[in-house]
Amino acid sequence: MRKFLNRDGLLTRDVVLLLSAGLSYFVVAGISFPVLPRLVKQELNGGEFEIGLAFGVMGLGMLAMRPLVGFLADKYGRKQLIVVGAIVIIITQLLHVPAARSSLWMLLLVRFVLGLGSSAMYVGQATTATELPPKSRSGEIFSLFNVSVVAGFAVGPVVGEITLQREGFSTAFAVAALFAFFCLLLGLFLSETKPQGAKAQFEGVKSLIHPIAVRAGVVSFLLFGAFLSFNAFITPFAESMGVATVRWILLSYALTSVLTRLYGGRLIDTVDRRTLGSCSHVIVILGLLILVVFNNHPSLYVGGIIMAVGLSFNVPLMVVIAADSASPDERSRVVATVIVFGDLANSFAAFGFGALADVIGFRGMYGIVAAMVAFAGLLYRSRFTAPLTGISRAN
Numbered sequence: 001m002r003k004f005l006n007r008d009g010l011l012t013r014d015v016v017l018l019l020s021a022g023l024s025y026f027v028v029a030g031i032s033f034p035v036l037p038r039l040v041k042q043e044l045n046g047g048e049f050e051i052g053l054a055f056g057v058m059g060l061g062m063l064a065m066r067p068l069v070g071f072l073a074d075k076y077g078r079k080q081l082i083v084v085g086a087i088v089i090i091i092t093q094l095l096h097v098p099a100a101r102s103s104l105w106m107l108l109l110v111r112f113v114l115g116l117g118s119s120a121m122y123v124g125q126a127t128t129a130t131e132l133p134p135k136s137r138s139g140e141i142f143s144l145f146n147v148s149v150v151a152g153f154a155v156g157p158v159v160g161e162i163t164l165q166r167e168g169f170s171t172a173f174a175v176a177a178l179f180a181f182f183c184l185l186l187g188l189f190l191s192e193t194k195p196q197g198a199k200a201q202f203e204g205v206k207s208l209i210h211p212i213a214v215r216a217g218v219v220s221f222l223l224f225g226a227f228l229s230f231n232a233f234i235t236p237f238a239e240s241m242g243v244a245t246v247r248w249i250l251l252s253y254a255l256t257s258v259l260t261r262l263y264g265g266r267l268i269d270t271v272d273r274r275t276l277g278s279c280s281h282v283i284v285i286l287g288l289l290i291l292v293v294f295n296n297h298p299s300l301y302v303g304g305i306i307m308a309v310g311l312s313f314n315v316p317l318m319v320v321i322a323a324d325s326a327s328p329d330e331r332s333r334v335v336a337t338v339i340v341f342g343d344l345a346n347s348f349a350a351f352g353f354g355a356l357a358d359v360i361g362f363r364g365m366y367g368i369v370a371a372m373v374a375f376a377g378l379l380y381r382s383r384f385t386a387p388l389t390g391i392s393r394a395n
Contacts, residue, residue: 010140010141010144012132014132014190014191015132015141015144017186017189017190018125018128018129018132018145018186018190019144019145019147019148020148020182020186021082021125021182021183021186021187021190022125022129022145022148022149022152023148023151023152023155024152024179024180024182024183024186025086025089025118025121025122025125025152025179025180025183026148026149026151026152026153026156027152027155027156027159027176027179028089028093028152028156028176028177028179028180028183029118029152029153029156030152030153030154030155030156030157030159030160031156031157031159031160031163031172031173031175031176031179032055032156032160032176033156033157033160034157034160034161034164035160035161035164035169035172035173035176036051036054036055036096037051037054038164038169039096039097039100039107039169040054040100040104040107042169043097043100043101043169044100044103044104044107046104050104053104053108054107054108054111055111057108057111057112057115058111058112058114058115058118059115059343060112060115061111061112061113061114061115061116061118061119062115062116062118062119062122062343063115063340063343063344064115064116064119065115065116065119065120066119066123066336066337066339066340066343069081069119069120069123069124069336070123070127070210070333070334070335070336070337071333071336072120073123073124073127073194073333073336074194074330074331074333077192077194078124078125078127078128078131078192078193078194079124079128079187079190079191079192079193079194080124081120081121081123081124082120082121082124082125082128082183082187082190083184083187083188084117084120085117085118085119085120085121085122085124086117086121086180086181086183086184086187087117087184088113088114088116088117088120089114089117089118089121089177089180089183090177090180090181090184092110092111092113092114092117093114093173093174093176093177093180094173094174094177095110096110096169096173097169097170097173100169121183122339123335123336123339124187125145126142126145126319126335126339127193127323127331127335127336128190128193129141129142129145130142130319130320130323130324130331130335131193131194131323131331132193140266140268140269142268142316142319142320143261143264143266143268143312143316144261144262145316146261146312146315146316147257147258147261147262150254150257150258150261151258153254154254159175160172160175160176163175194328195328209333209337209340210322210326210330210333210334210337212322212325212326212334212387212388213322213325213326213333213334213335213337213338214337214341215379215384215385215387215388216318216319216321216322216325216337216338216385216388217318217322217337217338217340217341218341218379218384219318219376219379219380219385220315220318220319220338220341220342220345221341221342221344221345222372222373222375222376222379223284223311223314223315223318223373223376224315224341224342224345225345225353225369225372225373226284226288226307226311226369226372226373227311227315227345228345228353229288229353229365229366229369230253230304230307233353233357233362233365234249234250234300234304237291237300237362238297238300240362241295241296241297241300243297243300248301249300249301249304250304252301252304252305253304253305253307253308254308256304256305256308256309256312257308257311257312260308260309260312260313261312261316264312264313267313268313268316268317268320272392273317273321273390273391273392274380274381274391274392276313276317277313277314277317277318277321277377277380277391278377278380278381280309280310280311280313280314280317281310281314281373281374281376281377281380282310282377283306283307283309283310284306284307284310284311284314284373285310285370285373285374285377286306286310287302287303287304287305287306287307287308287309287310288303288307288366288367288369288370288373289367289370290302290303290306291303291362291363291366292363292364292366292367292370295363318338319335319338319339320390321388321390321391322334322335322337322338322388322390323335323390324389324390325387325388325389325390325391353365353369356368
């Protein structure tokens with residue numbers, strides 16, 4: 001057990017600091033899920049539309065900053081982004097309640113600025129995860145980093161709801177700020193991974209989006225659609241079957257993701273990546289088809305667990321492939337470009353999937369999502385990804 005926990009020497013000081021910082025950051029993000037909707041309803045007398053605005057405007061801030069923040073990370077360093085991002089997150093968390101008591105527009109402004117800081121934080125952390133030594137196990141490190149993401153999203157809502165029920169809004173957001181402060185402290189002790197001598201030159205708007213990384217981003221967009229279709233629509237799909245409780249379905253999905261990334265993360269560095277990615281696409285499609293074919297309660301568990309296994313490899317794999325296909329001075333911009341496509345899926349795919357579900361039902365929607373993943377698999381195996389040299393790497 002001790003050998004497993006140490007991951008054969010993988011858990012160095014910097015890796016532990018990064019994983020802890022990632023966990024802290026995503027706890028902050030998770031706290032908002034149960035707290036922000038109630039803040040909008042109680043302080044602003046808002047409805048579902050206003051709640052959607054409050055969440056969506058943060059996504060717009062993140063989306064707007066992703067390409068620029070990648071350039072800044074290549075220019076000034078990854079650690080700088082983590083520190084500055086943490087400071088912005090601390091301040092904006094503490095401003096949520098005063099802003100909501102002022103007006104909806106003030107709250108939206110705070111949420112937009114939070115998106116800017118969160119973008120800096122995540123790109124800084126994600127790029128660091130691809131660069132920490134040993135380089136031969138960067139895929140495993142990035143997979144472990146994604147475990148901290150899942151864990152933070154699992155812990156955050158529990159912390160947020162308990163604190164809100166016991167102490168109220170101000171304390172709940174203060175606790176979120178405290179976790180962001182932990183992230184700041186951890187970032188200060190984290191080593192800078194930007195290669196010495198690497199320089200990033202700003203050559204106009206086009207320089208902010210890496211052309212090769214766009215290819216990985218397109219594949220990621222299609223895969224994120226599968227992730228979003230399950231997490232956003234499994235509740236109404238289950239309710240349409242008469243299933244009233246879905247938390248255990250979501251928990252089984254989250255636990256499968258954690259365990260797969262813990263035990264299987266090293267496969268990204270030890271197995272042929274083209275084969276691993278293709279197999280993962282097939283696994284995700286199988287999970288989706290189970291949701292389509294079997295219209296019953298057990299299929300929600302089985303389909304979700306199978307999807308979680310496939311997505312646990314595919315999501316980090318595309319980022320690592322893109323990072324390994326770039327020169328050191330372009331790596332942050334590459335990571336940011338791939339993440340932008342995930343932001344696009346999270347921001348806009350929900351509207352399309354919702355419209356599909358209204359017209360052809362949930363099973364029809366999941367069938368179309370399966371076709372999207374199949375198309376992603378074809379792109380992954382085609383000449384479209386030929387410039388991604390990291391796809392051929394295996395150790």
